Amino acid sequence: MQPAVIRRSRFFVEPETVYLRVRDGDKHEEHLFRIHRYFLERDSELFRGMFACPPTKGSIEGQTEETAIHLPGVVPYELECLMAFLYEGMYDRVVPLEEWIALLSVSSRLLFDKIREHAISAIERHAPPLEPARKILLATKHDIPRWLHPAFTELCTRPDALSEDETSELGAEIAARVGRARDMVRLRAGYGQPGGVGFSKAFAGCGCKDCRDARSESVRANYVAMVDSIIKETIALP
Template sequence: MGGSDDTAISLPDVTRREFDCLLDFLYNRVFDDNDAVSLEEWTTLLDVSTRLRFSKIRTRAVREITAQRQSLSAVEIIVLAIRHDVSGWLAQAYADLCRRPYPLDELEAERLGARITARVGRARENILEETYRTTWQKRYGSRYTPPDAPDEELISRVVNDVFWPGDASHSTM
């Protein structure tokens, strides 16, 4: 089996590009210091080694991608971590999304899915509320009480700005 084209071993769900990347690594780079292996190739190796259960290549790919994490966005890291069960990458990537000054955009939310997007949003809101409360208490002492309800004009303006940018014809009031 596998000795000729007639008896070739089929690898379903492995693309030619993935197989070429795997063979190139096995034949030419497995013992190198791997400076020549790009982040994209390590990502491909992680993907194919996970599916084919090549644990040593997978472990190596995880280590190499971890060393190059700064080249990936937090969303890319989360997607890779979930797809390939690398839970050690998640906490820092979630924290990076909560720390950044701008929210998820639509494409990022689509990549992450509804559940993770909602959790990131909730975490960001909790951080903002806690930051606001702490700042208020430092400035004015323990007299801080959160407002009963947000300003309706503010809510209307923000809803319009987020859901219909540039179009003021919608109103929530």
């Protein structure tokens, strides 16, 4: 008697693949990719909704090269990064920062929510860190509000003014706001020195180390609060 054969509902993956098409605008080329449908349905709200729709008359979209699903706004490198993560993400490999940024872009556009969060965390941990001006651009483009305040704080408190490249990246309006915020910080803090916010009083009275440390910490806290207030007021952050 032959044993009963049971298809496991969780790990009996259908072999169906899907063709995807993206455009390389610089080279006027279209690139085709072929991926297992399972990954798209598992990880993307966009593709789950797409595949749940009943097919229209004729060929089903994505089943052949001729009917490949077009992904507007996605470039070949971004989709390659997504494929690499889906098929090779469990392996220990060094991923360059540009690949994480590409993965952030494509996962945001195609609603791969968990992959998006993974890319955000990887960019936050990356050493050296992402430049603040570029971080602001990515945060604005991909709706990552938690990146904005630290990046603007770095631009407004560092010794160096905005470079020409940073000004170009941020645009004239934002660059002007950063410039005003920097001027206000320097003015209120004694030209950029945290000690300008009450430093002369930090060592008044008792001169023991504990008291000096406590007063210095108070000065630093006042400085941070002052910078936060200026950034929210000048750059209109929530």
